[in-house]
Amino acid sequence: MSKTHHKDSDRIIKLVHEYLGENSDKTILDEVADHMNGCPDCYIYINSVKQTIQLMKKVNQVKELPSEVEFRLYKSLKIKR
Amino acid sequence: MEINEKALIEKAKEGDQSALSNLIHEHSTNVYNTGLKILQNKAEAEDVLQETFLIMIKKIQSFEGKSSLSTWLYRVATNVALGKIRENKKLGNTLELDALDYEPLKGSQIKSWPTDLEKRWKDESIKACLERSLAELPTHFRLVFILRDLEGYSVESAAKSLGISKSNVKVRLMRARLFIRDKLATNLHCVEAVS
Structure with missing residues (x-):
């Protein structure tokens, strides 16, 4: 942990987790932004969490339904493709 | 529509x-x-x-x-x-808010976080890492993470869908994010080490 990691960091991270993705008021956003400006560890940490979420959105997704899965789907529904 | x-x-x-x-x-x-x-x-x-x-x-x-x-x-x-x-009874026991605390920052992993991940996510090794990290997430954390962070449910909707309290959603979500981020950092280390 770098010397710039503040005592306040755990509280800020708690705030970020509380509000990440939820609407939060400007006071909280400003406080988080101010803290991150002076705390490289928090900056990297919070961005890495955001990045993790973005990357995970791309996991386990097929671009197209496999043809054999589609065949079984229509068969089970008794509908012609 | x-x-x-x-x-x-x-x-x-x-x-x-x-x-x-x-x-x-x-x-x-x-x-x-x-x-x-x-x-x-x-x-x-x-x-x-x-x-x-x-x-x-x-x-x-x-x-x-x-x-x-x-x-x-x-x-x-x-x-x-x-x-x-x-x-399948995969949901696990309800977690009490008081029983869980926020994890401390992990300095070594913060510094080792790769900066070019988004550019490299199509690499098969990175994809495998991402999938493994998500699969390793315990189900009761994974569901909250998927509904809230990946699918954009509100805390309230996720709580209703899962039959848990809003505070429980928040706690599980934070735990899930930290777990998956740390797993990803660890798994990516393995990729970096062999490449």
Whole structure:
């Protein structure tokens, strides 16, 4: 942990987790932004969490339904493709 | 909702099999992906796919179009998938807010976080890392993470869908984010070490 990691960091991270993705008021956003400006560890940490979420959105997704899965789907529904 | 889809829905309500078939074709990939993401299992995702469209066929008459068909199908698929987890008793015990605390920062992993991940996510090794990290996440954390962070449910909706309190959603979500981020950092270290 770098010397710039503040005592306040755990509280800020708690705030970020509380509000990440939820609407939060400007006071909280400003406080988080101010803290991150002076705390490289928090900056990297919070961005890495955001990045993790973005990357995970791309996991386990097929671009197209496999043809054999589609065949079984229509068969089970008794509908012609 | 697109005009074309509205027309297809109306035709499907009248029993037009071709319209029904087109609607299924249009939405099947998204429904399958929903099942796959929640259950992490292709066979179970296929069950979700079939059950979701069986429900659609049964209920299409009463579909009023208040939300888009894709939103409606997504909710149905999510509920079917969650039902499967409940059947298999994969949900685990309810976690009490007081029993969990926020994890401290992990300095070594913060500094080792790769900066070019987003550019490299298509690499097979990175993809495998991401999938492994998500699969390693315990189910009761994974569901909250998927519903809230990946699918954009509000805390309240996620709580309702999972039958847990809002504070429980928040705690599980934070734990999930930290778990998956740390797993990813560890797994990526393995990739970096062998490449």
